[in-house]
Every structure is written in structure tokens, then in C-alpha cells.
Amino acid sequence: MDIAIYLHALTALFVIIDPIGAALIFNSLTNGSDSKHRNIMAVKAVLISGVSLILFGNYGEALFSHLGININSLRISGGLLLFYTAFNMITKEAEFSSKGGQQDISVFPMSIPLLSGPGTLTLAILLFSHTSEISGAIAVSMAIISTLGLTLVLMLASKYLKKVIGRTGDEILRRFLGVILAALAIQFIYDGIKNFAL
Template identity: 75%
Template sequence: MDITVYLHAITALFVIIDPIGAALIFNSLTANDDQQYRTQMAVKTVLISTATLILFGNYGEALFAQLGININSLRISGGLLLFYTAFKMITQKMEFTATNIQTDISVFPMSIPMLAGPGTLTLCILLFSKAPDTATSIAVSLAIISILALTFVFFLLSKYLKKIIGRTGDEILRRFLGVILAALAIQFIYDGINNIGL
């Protein structure tokens, strides 16, 4: 396994997925529910997100190749999409309200768009596109699994996390991560422009 690729991937994924922020949203959606339901939703959300990101990351580039889309074009468009996501993280306020009705939140909104949204899917394609061998692909896959495992732990501890970090802490963290994601997005655009003629 390539440790450098693993660390790069896990940093990028942590920034865009924001496990702490996702856990606080998860808590707001399940605040009135029992622990069994919360655990069930946490397990389903993480499993769906893991499968989606790894499958799309591995086969998304091949799909785009069939459509005649160059990977460098994808880097530029993906960078723009990630920048848009970062801009929203920095400037907008995310609000989710809990209801007394137990609904399955594992697919929407927790998996898509929260954990496996357009920005994360694009990032996974870009990360796997830089994986020329099996060892590198394994490193990216392990990074995805690691981040989502951490997210799962935060989901289970979200009630306590809410008390510790609070709304203000979450706002600060999300905006800080948004700035980092914006820089990552610009790097993807820069790489795409530099290599588009190759």
C-alpha cells in the first residue's frame, strides 16, 4: 500500500465529507429516535456510502471514457464542482430538522448528498484516476473505508459530540474545511489545464 496516496486521499475525503458536521446533522435528524433506530440508520448510511464511492471511483472514469470525456476535462469540471461545494460550505448555513416520524434517512439525505454527494463522487474518480496500480487503488479504497468508519463512530457518538462542539464549533469547522476544499479544487483545475493537451 502507498502510504503517501493513503494520507493524501484520507485528508481530501475528510475535508469534503466532514465527518463531524455529518454527525451533527445525523443527530439533528434522529434526535427524537431510540438508539436501535439510530444505530440501524448509521450502519445503512455508511455501507451505502462506502459501496457507492468505491464502485463509482473505480468505474466512473471508464464510464466517462465510453462517453468520450477526457480525464483532464473531468479534473477541471470536478474542480469547479468541488469549488462550488466549498463555496457553499463557507457561505451557506445547512439546516435539517427532525420530525417525530421515523423515516429511512440512510439513502437521502445522509448517503446522498451528504456523504456520497456529487463533490465526493467526483473526488473519488479523480483519486482513483491517479492510481496506476493495484497497491495505489487499495490505498484509496482504504482511505474511503477509514473515513467512513470514523464517520460511523461519530454517528454513534453524535449526541455527545453535539454537547461538546455545539453549533458554533461546527460552523467554524465547516468554514475552515471549506477553505481547504477550495484550495484542493483549484489544484484539480490547475492539473487539468496543464495536462489537457497531453
């Protein structure tokens, strides 16, 4: 496994998935649910997201190629989409909507769009497209599993996390991660334009 690729992918995925923010939103969405239901929703959301990211990351580029879409076009459009996501992270208020009850929130909104939304799926394709060897693909896959594993742990402990970090702490962290994601997005756009020119 390529450690450099793993760390790069881990950083990018941590920034866009935001495990702490996802756990706080999960806590608000499962307010009033019993522990068993919360655990099932957390595991299902992470499993669905992990399978989606790894499959789409590995085969998304082939799909776009079949449709006649250049990978550099995807880098530019994906960079713009990631920048839009980063802009929203920095400027908009976090939405904590709580309906309570025993509703199935594993697919929507936890998996899509929170954990494996358009921005994350695009990032997965871009990360896998930068790897030409099997060790790189394994490194990106492990980064996805690591990030979602951390997210699962934080979701399972979200009641305690909410008490520790609070709304203010999450706001500060989300905006800081938004700035990092914006820089990453600009890098993707730059790479796409540079490769088009070659």
C-alpha cells in the first residue's frame, strides 16, 4: 500500500465527509430513537456509503469514458463542485433537523447526500484516477474505509460527542475544513486545465 497516496486520500476524504459534523447531524436526526435503532442506522449508512464510494470510484471513470467524457473535464467540473461544497461549508449555517421517531435515515440523508453525496463521489473518482497501480487503488480504498470507520465510531458515540464539542465547536471546525477543501478543489481545477493543455 502506498502510504503517501493513503495520507493524501485520507486528508481529502476527512475534509469533505467531516466525520464530526456528520456525527452531530446523525445525533439530531436520531433524537428520540432507542440505542438499537441508532446503531443499525449508523452501520447501514456507513456500509452503503463505503460500497458506493469504492464502486463509483473504481468504475466511474470507465463510465464517463464510455460516455465520451474526458477525465480532465471531470477534474475541472469536480473541482468546481467541491469548491461549491467548500463555499457552503464556510458561509452557510449547519442544518440540524430533528424529526425523532424510528425513521430509516441510513440512505437519505445520512448516506446521500451527507456521507457519499455528489462531491464525495466525484472526489472518489478523482482519487482513483490518480492511481495507476493496484497499491494506489488499495491505498485509496483503505482511506475510504478508515474515514468511514471513524465516522461510524463517532456516530455511535454522538450523544457524548455533542456534549463535548457542542454547536460552536462544530461551526469552527466546519469552516476550517471548508477552507482546506476549497484549496483542494482549486488544485483539482488546476490539474485538469494543465492536463488539457498538454
